[in-house]
Amino acid sequence: MVIDLETVFKTLASLIGEASPADADAGASFCVLMKAMVSFDYAVVFAYREKERPLDLYSTFTPDEHTIFVRLYQAGPYLLDPFYHAARALKPGVWRMRELAPDRFFSSEYFRSYYTQTGLAEEVGFFVLLPEGITVVLSLMRKEQSGAFTAAEFTLIKKAEPVVAALVRHSWADLGRRFSAALAKRGEGKRKSPHPxxxxxxxxxxxxxxxxxxxxxxxxxxxxxxxxxxxxxxxxxxxxxxxxxxxxxxxxxxxxxxxxxxxxxxx
Known part of the structure; x- marks a missing residue:
């Protein structure tokens, strides 16, 4: 795939000097940048902090897909997700799911009963660290019909990491407040509760x-x-x-x- 440099430069230019964009605008900018380099079927952006329920910042799912990929995931399966554990370990970089998964992940009950519902061939994530122990993960996903990212595509994706990290830090600087607000809304009290x-x-x-x-x-x-x-x-x-x-x-x-x-x- 030929890199669409014009689209990349236009997207970056639109962000320079602008106030922090809304979640939808930041997520859309991420997708535009990535589509200028590689093809993918879905994108989703989650923020993680300790064992708290992840914040859903952006996704490209249909309503039905959103139920599986987001609502069901936030209800508990996220606690078994390799991406969640890498985020909690404050492990920055660009990672394939299979690089982070435990040795029996693809034969685990979590994989069989939840992950297979997604119909994915592969998931690649940008892990960006923010203050207060927060990690934002921007995932690119391919369906089984599309196949996994090639080695060349993955190398190209990794080269975009500095730009994606800058986009995250520019767009999502207030996530600590948003996590605390989400906890208060659910009546879970302080983040340091002794029994999450x-x-x-x-x-x-x-x-x-x-x-x-x-x-x-x-x-x-x-x-x-x-x-x-x-x-x-x-x-x-x-x-x-x-x-x-x-x-x-x-x-x-x-x-x-x-x-x-x-x-x-x-x-």
Missing amino acids: AADRVWRNLNLTEREASIIELVLQGHSSESVGLRLGISTGTVKVHRRNVYRKLGISSQTQLLSIYLKNLGQ
Whole structure:
């Protein structure tokens, strides 16, 4: 694909010296810049802060697609998303989903029951760090029919990172206030609450801290070996804890585990 430099320059010129644009205008500018370089099917922009529900800043979805990609995602599945965990780890740059995903992500129950609904072949994200521990992630998505981005396309996308980061910092400087306002609207109080919704799930299910740590990683798509390496324990110990959790919850599969987790997040 030939780069449309005229479009790139016009888009950049429109932003210089202007006040911070509205979410829709900033998102549209991002899409114009990207479409001048590569083709994609969807774009979405989320902001993340700690374990709080991500803010939906912009997307190109239809109403039905928005339900799957945004509303359903914000209801709880985001906590198992590799992009969410990279955002919380304050990991800037441009990343493919498969670069960030755990070793068993593509065979995990989260992937089978939620991610496959999106019908995506690939997702690439720009991760831009802002003050107050906030990360804005601008995702480009391709459907299965379109195929993944080629190596050349991904290299080109990465070259746009400085411009995209500048666009984010210019457009979304007030996200700390917006996160706090969203918390207040939901009646969740201060951001530093000792028991965020994700943590309350495990407390309400009477899991120990060690059991909760292991099960969270399992749900994210880590194998027992990967969990052991991350927590500094043996694979056998991980398996014993998993069996104990399943017995404690009266379940026998990861499908049931995910169902309990998501159900309790909504309480």
